[in-house]
Amino acid sequence: MAAPTYDEIRRAPKALLHDHLDGGLRPATILDLAADIGHQLPAVTPEGLGEWFVAAADSGSLERYLETFAHTVAVMQTAEALHRVAKECAFDLATDGVVYAEVRFAPEQHLERGLTLPEVVEAVLDGFRDGSAEAASAGSPIRVGTLLTAMRHAARSMEIAELSIRYRDAGVVGFDIAGAEAGYPPTRHLDAFEYLQRENSHFTIHAGEAFGLPSIWQALQWCGADRLGHGVRIVDDIGPDNSLGRLAAYVRDKRIPLELCPSSNVQTGAAASIREHPIGLLRDLRFRATVNTDNRLMSGTSMSREMALLVEAFGYGWSELQWFTVNAMKSAFIPFDERLALINDVIKPAYAKLA
Ligand SMILES: O=c1[nH]cnc2c1ncn2[C@@H]1O[C@H](CO)[C@@H](O)[C@H]1O
Numbered sequence: 001m002a003a004p005t006y007d008e009i010r011r012a013p014k015a016l017l018h019d020h021l022d023g024g025l026r027p028a029t030i031l032d033l034a035a036d037i038g039h040q041l042p043a044v045t046p047e048g049l050g051e052w053f054v055a056a057a058d059s060g061s062l063e064r065y066l067e068t069f070a071h072t073v074a075v076m077q078t079a080e081a082l083h084r085v086a087k088e089c090a091f092d093l094a095t096d097g098v099v100y101a102e103v104r105f106a107p108e109q110h111l112e113r114g115l116t117l118p119e120v121v122e123a124v125l126d127g128f129r130d131g132s133a134e135a136a137s138a139g140s141p142i143r144v145g146t147l148l149t150a151m152r153h154a155a156r157s158m159e160i161a162e163l164s165i166r167y168r169d170a171g172v173v174g175f176d177i178a179g180a181e182a183g184y185p186p187t188r189h190l191d192a193f194e195y196l197q198r199e200n201s202h203f204t205i206h207a208g209e210a211f212g213l214p215s216i217w218q219a220l221q222w223c224g225a226d227r228l229g230h231g232v233r234i235v236d237d238i239g240p241d242n243s244l245g246r247l248a249a250y251v252r253d254k255r256i257p258l259e260l261c262p263s264s265n266v267q268t269g270a271a272a273s274i275r276e277h278p279i280g281l282l283r284d285l286r287f288r289a290t291v292n293t294d295n296r297l298m299s300g301t302s303m304s305r306e307m308a309l310l311v312e313a314f315g316y317g318w319s320e321l322q323w324f325t326v327n328a329m330k331s332a333f334i335p336f337d338e339r340l341a342l343i344n345d346v347i348k349p350a351y352a353k354l355a
């Protein structure tokens, strides 16, 4: 059977668990918003700016990759700007065929021009709602859930965790920590994670991206993470004969979802190339692997493009793409009956037709 083409993949329903709001702006929107506030950018055309982000993020280091966010965060400091960026995000994901997305951002990074934390969250939630409505009327329905992120080098995780509970019935479906990983272990935020567990809430932790097994182990066994953001370095606990160490065995046995982000990992040096990305091995060994974009702007990518790259590198067909999609949907932070409805009523019928 012919390999799925990029256009076919675009039309297939996809589920996305790991996408940063401030890593997915349209270059043209950044130019507009920067002009409004007099923020200086490294390029003056949308094409040039898009290329600048990909090149600057292509540094082999997570720390340098994260420096590029200074420009996106700078233009996301008013309710209007946050609303626009969130609305366009929902619309763009839907147009790419994403039917379910969890999009994350760090409210504490959007207070520079006087917004309060609740104002930031409400502007983004309204934007997602409006963008989803617009996409539905254009024939591309999408459900967007919001994850609130706390920055791991900062000290506001408890406040952000409380914010996620305050908005849990208004579109916030979970919590996360992000930022430089080396030197900032998840246990720095243990109080926030323990609070969320007592609140019966859900959270994922960026772990096993720029730092290895100790970070993954802490995220799971100290902090109680439901999922791992990246988690790609779990391969350090898999032997050359595919034997699993205790931590890798735990991750597989407990069906801990891995939010794998192939292109992002190549840019930050967590993987040498797409072809050598551990997603191939992790799929073969039946870990609960999912495919994600991380930052569409910095990687010049989309959910369809990530899947097309895997088709090219690993020879995947529709059954593998469906497997990744169902894995993601099973691992989403929305209620079980809603996950099941998307799997049975939207995803499986569409892939049955494609295959
Ligand atoms: O792959 C990543 N690893 C760690 N932190 C990240 C990654 N991508 C983005 N951010 C960080 O998360 C913040 C909130 O969205 C971004 O501002 C960026 O600093």
Ligand SMILES: [Zn+2]
Pocket: 018, 020, 178, 206, 229, 294
């Ligand atoms: Zn990320």
